[in-house]
Amino acid sequence: MNEKLQWLRNKMNSLNLQGMIISNPTNIKYLTNIDAEGTLLITRKENIYITDGRYIEHVHSILTLYDEIIVYDAKDISKDDYENFFMFCENVGFEEHYITYATYKEYMIKYKINNFVETEHIIEKQRMIKDEEELENIKKACSITDDCFSYLLGYIKPGLTEKQIAKEIEEYYKTRTDGLAFETIVASGENTSKPHAVPTDRKIQEEDIITIDMGCKVNGYCSDMTRTFFVGKVPEQVKPIYDLVLKNQLQVLEDYKEGAVIRQITRKVENDFKLNGKHNLIHSLGHGVGLDVHEPPYICARNESMLKENMVVTNEPGIYISGKFGVRIEDTVQITKFGCIKLTNSEKNYIII
């Protein structure tokens, strides 16, 4: 059996769960590498994946004997089969944050479950810590993101629209990766003051400020990087804000390491922003990156937990001056015992094209 399924079985054992129904496709991909529509059952003796005719062939092409997963076409499963899967299970876990109330009731009846137990994100919590293979995928996605940004610095010229640049990024990723990890943000001029700006038909102008937030997927794993840069020159009014954001981004890179308290790291940035011009940190300082581009841990002042080795998180302080401009600088990094390793490595000092 693969290591992740083995981990889950041990975890279930410690929670006195004799069975579990896994419905979240990202968790199924994590545990089995299967990317299809279906349900994973962990029963006393077997790992069972139930899908339908559209996916049977594809699923078989992904799995090996080593996975020890039995694949069923839902149409071949009888009422009795369903009732037998968890026959001698006292407690069966389910993903209460994923399945609807209607599905919960349907499962209860279909599988004749005695005690259906909420599993409180056990798989999501484990997903925070990346193994070697996951790290390799994220590193590759980050490296291609650096390459793409480097390409963009030569490509972007006044006259191009934000939409054209976003499209170019999508094309770049499509030919080299699984595609975009999220909808690319390309914001220019005053549009940079909106943290979640959607690319518009605005044309890049001389002396513009540009923010690009981009990422791709490699074998399902994401990258996430933002740079704010300039056409021709850095406007004087922007310099103090850029310097303040960059100073804090570098400070966070110093602070990120196993055992560091997320709340404290965030508070430090918030305080420095307030001290230097009453700026607020209006979005979180960062988030986990993996099969989802936004996943736990969330780096914000409400989170009192500590960073752990081999978490992969972003570091993305930003300041936004309403109606004028904004600056955000973001890297994806890997937490280690003694610090962090930057996985995106594009230039961060004033970038002028």
Add this chain to the structure above:
Amino acid sequence: MNEKLQWLRNKMNSLNLQGMIISNPTNIKYLTNIDAEGTLLITRKENIYITDGRYIEHVHSILTLYDEIIVYDAKDISKDDYENFFMFCENVGFEEHYITYATYKEYMIKYKINNFVETEHIIEKQRMIKDEEELENIKKACSITDDCFSYLLGYIKPGLTEKQIAKEIEEYYKTRTDGLAFETIVASGENTSKPHAVPTDRKIQEEDIITIDMGCKVNGYCSDMTRTFFVGKVPEQVKPIYDLVLKNQLQVLEDYKEGAVIRQITRKVENDFKLNGKHNLIHSLGHGVGLDVHEPPYICARNESMLKENMVVTNEPGIYISGKFGVRIEDTVQITKFGCIKLTNSEKNYIII
């Protein structure tokens, strides 16, 4: 109060519901025209939309006084406020097919609800019947889809890839509508044998068969049309299959009308396919179209209900010869008392480019 909210209040009254929590964003868009992230509460006396800072301004720009909807920023609502919303409600409805089990439990506690009642798709069922304004939007989306197809017949040439054609369709829609209703299917040659083909880098060749399944959105409402057509000539082996599909598609247009039983319409096609070459109808014959491109009613042999006036549904029989080719012909149509009105009107006899 707008008519749809008024309808819902009457419906709730008949079900002895004094309150309801609506979480499905498509249902919220249907009832209020709001397209944002938030929750709609129907309380004894008020309609309340709870959202957050990102959407407040946008939501206010959509609503008018006539809507009688009070908008709250979630951060301004206290624990007591939540408990007061449904204070004197005996039964409060919720969308058991939309909210997760975890959200169900959270709502129970947060709103201190006595009796939380499953509402069995009441809003989705009402959404099946379109009013004048909804029909106008769908008609417009269908008309632009016809225009786009007509444009494509001049645009498509041997040498273009499926992906290039799909991109051209996306561009066409982007400049005229809210954008794609779903990921366009462009399949050529043997790829047409896969009903859900994803566009590839395969280049269009002389004497190719091509299937395009496309649709756009206008004010949130979808269109959906498929045509199968030919480069240079119609291959002899394809003709009997094309004729059989078209014959049945035309027959269904005859059969679609208020009071017609969905099961019977579907069975007729299935039987004719079997009689004429043992072909199976491997996907459903059609589906409702509205704010979602796939929504009830589903046109398949399992559905024993009847069509009703002002339902908008597709009619899309298809035959797929594994590894060789496939033919699907699809229109979006409006059901009337005495028949149906085709909303997509592109040519259906042999189309040769």
